[in-house]
Amino acid sequence: MDMTAELTKRTEQIENIIKKYLPEEEGYQKQVIEAMNYSFLAGGKRLRPMLMLETYRMFGGKSEVIEPFMAAIEMIHTYSLIHDDLPAMDNDEYRRGRKTTHIVYGEAMAILAGDGLLNFAYETALTALQTEQTPNVAKALLVLSQKAGIYGMVGGQTVDVETDQTQSVTRDQLDFIYKLKTSALIEASMLIGAILAGATKSEQKIIEEAASEIGLAFQIQDDILDVTGNQEVLGKPVGSDAKNEKATYVTYEGLKKAQEDVKRYSKHAVNLLESLVVKNEFLIHLVEYLIHREK
Amino acid sequence: MDMTAELTKRTEQIENIIKKYLPEEEGYQKQVIEAMNYSFLAGGKRLRPMLMLETYRMFGGKSEVIEPFMAAIEMIHTYSLIHDDLPAMDNDEYRRGRKTTHIVYGEAMAILAGDGLLNFAYETALTALQTEQTPNVAKALLVLSQKAGIYGMVGGQTVDVETDQTQSVTRDQLDFIYKLKTSALIEASMLIGAILAGATKSEQKIIEEAASEIGLAFQIQDDILDVTGNQEVLGKPVGSDAKNEKATYVTYEGLKKAQEDVKRYSKHAVNLLESLVVKNEFLIHLVEYLIHREK
Numbered sequence: 001m002d003m004t005a006e007l008t009k010r011t012e013q014i015e016n017i018i019k020k021y022l023p024e025e026e027g028y029q030k031q032v033i034e035a036m037n038y039s040f041l042a043g044g045k046r047l048r049p050m051l052m053l054e055t056y057r058m059f060g061g062k063s064e065v066i067e068p069f070m071a072a073i074e075m076i077h078t079y080s081l082i083h084d085d086l087p088a089m090d091n092d093e094y095r096r097g098r099k100t101t102h103i104v105y106g107e108a109m110a111i112l113a114g115d116g117l118l119n120f121a122y123e124t125a126l127t128a129l130q131t132e133q134t135p136n137v138a139k140a141l142l143v144l145s146q147k148a149g150i151y152g153m154v155g156g157q158t159v160d161v162e163t164d165q166t167q168s169v170t171r172d173q174l175d176f177i178y179k180l181k182t183s184a185l186i187e188a189s190m191l192i193g194a195i196l197a198g199a200t201k202s203e204q205k206i207i208e209e210a211a212s213e214i215g216l217a218f219q220i221q222d223d224i225l226d227v228t229g230n231q232e233v234l235g236k237p238v239g240s241d242a243k244n245e246k247a248t249y250v251t252y253e254g255l256k257k258a259q260e261d262v263k264r265y266s267k268h269a270v271n272l273l274e275s276l277v278v279k280n281e282f283l284i285h286l287v288e289y290l291i292h293r294e295k
Numbered sequence: 296m297d298m299t300a301e302l303t304k305r306t307e308q309i310e311n312i313i314k315k316y317l318p319e320e321e322g323y324q325k326q327v328i329e330a331m332n333y334s335f336l337a338g339g340k341r342l343r344p345m346l347m348l349e350t351y352r353m354f355g356g357k358s359e360v361i362e363p364f365m366a367a368i369e370m371i372h373t374y375s376l377i378h379d380d381l382p383a384m385d386n387d388e389y390r391r392g393r394k395t396t397h398i399v400y401g402e403a404m405a406i407l408a409g410d411g412l413l414n415f416a417y418e419t420a421l422t423a424l425q426t427e428q429t430p431n432v433a434k435a436l437l438v439l440s441q442k443a444g445i446y447g448m449v450g451g452q453t454v455d456v457e458t459d460q461t462q463s464v465t466r467d468q469l470d471f472i473y474k475l476k477t478s479a480l481i482e483a484s485m486l487i488g489a490i491l492a493g494a495t496k497s498e499q500k501i502i503e504e505a506a507s508e509i510g511l512a513f514q515i516q517d518d519i520l521d522v523t524g525n526q527e528v529l530g531k532p533v534g535s536d537a538k539n540e541k542a543t544y545v546t547y548e549g550l551k552k553a554q555e556d557v558k559r560y561s562k563h564a565v566n567l568l569e570s571l572v573v574k575n576e577f578l579i580h581l582v583e584y585l586i587h588r589e590k
Contacts, residue, residue, distance in 0.1 A: 028471045029450035031457055036445070088402035107383035108456045111406065112449060115378060118410065119444040122417050129433040136426040145421055149414040150331070154407055155324035161403045164328060176323050224440055273365060 001288045021124050035105040035113035040078045042096045048189040055193030058280035065132045072125035076148050079117035089200035114135045140192045147188035152197045156180025169247045183215025210272040223248040223256035266291045296585045309341045316366035330400040330408035335373045337391045343368045343484040350488030353575035359425045367420035371443050430568035435487045442483035450476025464542045480508025505567035512560035518543040561586045
């Protein structure tokens with residue numbers, strides 16, 4: 001399988017699905033919608049909706065009910081980036097090679113665009129109840145909200161911000177941050193795919209664990225790329241963690257151990273996926289590909 | 296009816312209901328939860344959950360399914376205040392006689408507390424699907440999300456921020472801001488109460504219109520109090536609109552016309568409520584009371 005070509009094709013398919021759910025740029029509130037769409041359309045790997053769709057397919061899912069959830073998870077991811085880039089948070093001026101939202105639209109509008117996107121994620125996901133009012137859809141909505149909140153992504157962000165401010169982090173806190181800040185949304189993505197396709201409870205458990213490992217591997221690879229990556233390929237400055245004296249997996253464990261652990265976590269995730277009765281070859285390739293990514 | 300005593304009693308009942316849904320202050324992410332609860336517990340009139348509960352009761356609603364929605368609407372209201380007070384927005388240091396969230400917890404934590412509360416509102420409201428998985432609950436969730444977002448409250452905030460920046464606002468924009476920024480959540484409150492209690496489509500329409508008028512009257516009264524109010528009673532500085540050269544209903548129409556219009560809108564809302572077959576005497580008194588409030 002030519003993964004680069006395959007990924008390009010599939011990313012485009014995902015884009016076509018999730019773009020359908022964006023709001024029209026019209027009305028007096030046009031500016032906030034523009035800011036929301038500017039951030040949402042800045043590109044990116046669309047990893048979360050892709051993992052969601054592929055997990056859904058793996059368990060035999062065939063309906064369009066997955067689509068609003070795919071858009072919603074990407075909206076939640078995007079809002080978190082907008083708020084994360086704000087001056088009071090990471091104060092980043094560039095992301096994916098483009099100016100960040102508050103640089104283009106101002107800080108007030110960036111705060112509102114983030115709020116608007118988070119809320120719109122729920123407006124979008126909730127439309128699934130109009131298509132299928134089933135216990136699975138209800139469960140999927142609950143998972144989405146829980147993994148995005150204070151016991152998921154927002155919780156991870158909080159500890160990340162706090163430990164940055166105190167400039168001290170324990171290994172336990174670091175694990176907590178990675179598990180919540182990054183893994184939580186990956187877990188939501190794959191778990192929602194599994195739930196909506198009717199996977200059993202024990203299958204859901206395996207998927208959640210695999211997703212957690214994928215998230216971990218993904219985040220550590222991110223830290224590695226901040227040390228070894230190419231600025232032009234990444235679309236953002238490298239060395240920012242070191243500049244900000246940010247404690248990462250790499251500063252804790254060293255580059256070599258970090259690289260080994262990315263492979264180890266990915267391998268474990270693949271083993272978990274291969275332990276299932278159902279199969280999705282592309283999903284396995286995708287997980288393996290993430291280890292070697294350069295951006 | 297001694298409205299002041301009655302309101303105190305009922306506000307306490309509401310507080311007891313909505314407090315049950317707050318997250319425990321524990322775990323590594325404790326700080327963001329503290330910031331969320333600090334803001335949520337700062338007091339306030341609890342007008343939105345009160346209007347929701349009273350509308351629910353009016354249409355004969357008796358189940359506990361209303362409770363997570365009562366908590367959720369107050370969480371959404373609270374998050375909007377936290378973000379609205381931020382330096383990049385209104386830059387307010389006091390609210391309800393207490394320091395605002397970013398003053399106590401810092402700007403980054405205030406942004407995250409707002410995000411956390413907005414998200415937790417959905418985590419909370421979605422639990423209603425576990426109690427009752429009915430089309431009415433699904434509809435109520437959708438209404439909640441739509442009235443809170445870019446076609447509701449966030450949309451109103453956007454135009455408010457924009458017209459503040461350009462220091463020019465048309466009457467049409469001002470109406471748009473009031474309708475979305477304030478009325479939208481009041482509409483959500485009463486409409487959700489009506490929907491969950493099984494009101495008919497035409498009853499829902501009347502409730503939504505009455506709520507819109509109540510919101511309008513409430514917001515204009517807010518502007519009036521900013522001119523005529525007592526700082527100690529209000530718990531925040533008066534004259535802030537004038538200081539910020541903010542265009543309000545009062546600057547547009549003058550104090551006298553504004554005061555008349557509060558009465559007119561409230562009267563219209565009361566007439567709408569009285570046109571229904573069902574009755575709730577306290578709800579009528581509450582709407583009339585809001586005209587005379589001093590904070």
